[in-house]
Amino acid sequence: MASEAGLAGDARGARxxxxxxxxxxxWTILVVAASYLLGGNYRLTIGANAALSVILALSVVVVTGYAGQFSLAAGCFYGIGGYGTAIMTVRYGFPPLVAAVAAAALSGLVAYAIGRPLLRLSGHFLAMGTLAVNEIFILLLLAFPAITGGNDGIGGVPPISISGWSLDRLNEQFIVAWMLAGLCIYLVARFGRSRMGRALTFIRSDEAGAASVGINVARAKAEAFALSAILASIAGSLYAHFLSFVSPEPFGVQASIQVLVIAVLGGLATPWGALIGGVGYALIHEVITKFGPVVFGEAGVGPGNQLFVGLVLVLFLIVRPRGLASFIAPLVAQRPIAAAPHGLPRAQTASQTDRPVPVGNVLLQGVGLTKRFGGIVSLSDFSINVRAGEVLGLIGPNGAGKSTLIHVLSGALPPTAGQIRLMGADVTMMPAFRRAAGFRLGRTFQTPKLITGATVFTNAAVGAHRLGRIGTLGSLFPIPAGTREESDLSAIALEGLRWVGLERLIDQDAGTLSLGHRRLLEIGRVLAQRPQIVLLDEPAAGLTRVEKDELFTLLDRMRHQGMGLLLVEHDMELVMRLADRVQVLEFGKTIFEGLPAAAREDERVVAAYLGTSDRRSAP
Structure with a gap:
């Protein structure tokens, strides 16, 4: 069996x-042919600049398109690449390739260092923060003229040379620029379809949902920011070597905004959008520059030229708001890689706790939990135990604190007081992603949290994130370990979809599913985590009778697999049919704990639901 799996892996690697x-x-044939067909120096220059625009737009695709972080710092890292390679080659005599690699590494390190605190911001606050980074970079260039040349810049940057071959002719520069652009497109496309790419798209859709499947949100965003910076730096190094000169002006805020426009024009969701946007922007600009004065006279020159370029871009975005690449979106949707041929997938888990727990053992324990929001007490000295192989039904009227309890137990909210233990370990102050990754804790939400605009398969596959080990760098390159792991994670995702009966819908956009199917998909994603404990927040809300019966069957199967389920639900019929024990919550306190049949007859439970005046105090 192992040898067959190995042979299958070798065959996949060969293919x-x-x-x-x-x-x-x-790609090489296409680029070389284009370099000869374009002919003149002017066209080759425009073509090479378009390639730089493509690489810059790819940097925006990674940080904004994939990760959903609105960054306007591309000009800064573009400048670090340009100035870094210029300073190292002109002032210190470094070989051009060494200087370019060093500048890219510096950009990545700087981006990661400032990204960890900066990316705590979001929306327009993040845009303002990254804009400030760009402005600070320009001020630093002007503040140290002895190193950067100040406003005069740095001249005499040598052309790129490989083994003594100097690439100083325009057609050679065109070929180098587009070969690198093609490589970057491939790497970013591969990254987007990888474990880390899926993690970023989930972060873009919902950070709380991403943390619930074991994704370290802060680290993933910082790594995306660093990868974006490296791409921008590569473009900056090429710019410096092609022009043999750098100055502050090309790396200002305007450059960051223009790159964002190019990426939006092509489409932020895919690297092909960067290609289409870079080429499309260059063509639009050149066509209007050439024919604008003919059609509009003096109004088509200078500022008028920019106005008409802007109007054309706005028109395109009105017609295709998701970018021109949306025309080819169905062709690049993620599909599963061939699964492991025999038995369970080979993915290695990231935790030593991934071993069966005997039925009846306590998996999750909360002791004396209190949660206050200012003067409002949502939980008060609340205790709970969830055991392996059982369903604990948690019921109570609206506002009783049930969803707050789920958030506290999962790590989305810290308790004000009390202790939480998972499999015997104290996790009270542990963040949500570590509880999910290290202790096999899965959860659903009142409103299903799915990756918007992604397929059913992608939404299930992101659940297997904690089972993989290949990180950002490994996701970029076709290494054998990465290919094998992706195959295994695909098999796990398909297994989860088969559990919930959605395997026939793997290519469907998750946003088009019915509410019942969205809830099942969320449970399928949880199952892809290979969980031991599952917290279910009103999974039957809004479902039809048939869908509730399907949900009952699914949860019953999960219980018999040894999972511990905490079921928060208003559907009393489902709870009474499914739960082994029931705990009733009112005003943050337990008023009943015992068998479902006994809960029906308890006066305190009846009073809590019906609001009778003869209500006893909680024990």
Missing amino acids: TGVKIFSWIAA
């Missing part, structure tokens, strides 16, 4: 190698 070689050959 991947042939496919990559074919793409390289086709």
